[in-house]
């Protein structure tokens with residue numbers, strides 16, 4: 175696996191460590207380059223001497239497209255609060271090296287892990303099943319992929335209905351290198367009477383109707399993944415039964431006397447806030463801590479608007495089984511502005527309904543929308559805009575900042591859609607060509623000034 179990294183020395187005092195690090199990494203067959211415009215993605219190292227305001231200001235631009243470790247290579251070591259600030263500014267990790275020393279092993283280990291995770295994220299095992307490029311979704315997927323492939327921790331996936339918890343549990347199984355099956359136990363269907371047999375299996379004659387011995391979920395999951403779906407719905411008496419098998423990794427069949435060992439990875443999902451359930455006594459705290467080795471939360475579709483159209487195209491491709499038809503602008507607008515209380519599942523159903531009504535060659539047109547929804551005019555500002563402004567206000571943003579950000583986002587989006595064509599973007603935004611040019615130039619200057627606040631040192 176060839177490792178590649180860029181290096182940025184943001185303060186002159188760290189230049190000596192930079193030179194040492196470059197030599198050590200090259201000896202370890204890592205391709206190291208100075209960061210320059212156009213080569214900002216992949217993995218990066220930011221060497222600094224002091225975690226000052228200028229560094230914190232420059233870091234977000236450096237980390238925008240790259241996985242970056244920030245290394246304090248000399249000077250005053252950053253405090254805990256400064257380390258947190260560096261993470262908040264976009265660094266994935268903060269390392270400390272005493273003046274004049276370097277530890278290439280620390281860097282190598284992180285580069286290897288990051289590259290392995292990036293390769294998995296780009297693989298068919300992930301991308302063919304799970305669609306989404308929004309920041310909220312990719313951050314979650316990154317965590318799940320890393321935990322699935324590099325740990326055996328039990329995982330608790332929480333989130334609203336239809337947000338992909340089941341798909342993520344299957345992903346954990348695919349990436350987990352286990353030999354056994356993916357065994358699903360839907361906790362909503364477990365009745366206290368039959369649960370013992372479902373979970374632990376039974377011996378022949380254990381109860382009326384038990385004509386033959388049968389394996390339960392714990393036996394079926396041996397060597398694989400046991401997925402407890404809707405774990406928040408488990409009645410308390412069943413939680414006690416489960417706890418022992420999960421804790422000790424052994425169980426007895428109903429009507430049996432011998433302990434059977436079983437090894438499985440546990441993944442649980444729920445749309446309940448399990449901490450609240452624990453606090454109100456509806457979920458056992460000891461079971462909660464056993465199942466929540468690693469916790470993650472799936473974002474609702476309203477927080478990943480950017481994923482709506484890619485998801486819709488993915489579902490259409492599945493339905494069409496050939497290159498799917500394009501979506502007419504009115505259909506795209508409808509999909510983007512609609513509410514999805516059932517999240518991705520509801521989007522899938524909506525796309526399926528539209529697909530059933532579409533006929534003939536050419537794009538899918540507005541006539542294919544459900545008749546009762548065809549004439550709904552989109553209104554703006556809508557709930558999403560209001561939610562975004564509310565979040566900005568909660569963070570103490572002033573009106574001028576909110577206005578400038580809204581303008582910048584609109585310009586960025588339209589320019590991307592128009593492939594950087596200033597004239598077409600200006601026409602769509604309702605400003606003159608020249609006004610847009612001036613605005614873009616000012617934005618570029620501001621960004622350069624922020625980055626240049628800490629000039630890179632030569633090494």
Ligand SMILES: Nc1ncnc2c1ncn2[C@@H]1O[C@H](COP(=O)(O)OP(=O)(O)OP(=O)(O)O)[C@@H](O)[C@H]1O
Nearest residue numbers: 303304305306334335336337338339340341518519
């Ligand atoms: N990122 C995604 N990419 C592609 N399809 C997705 C994605 N997320 C969800 N889906 C689809 O949405 C539907 C619901 O997903 P899933 O069953 O995993 O959700 P869930 O959170 O487990 O729902 P519930 O809590 O109701 O069980 C499925 O058809 C699934 O294929």
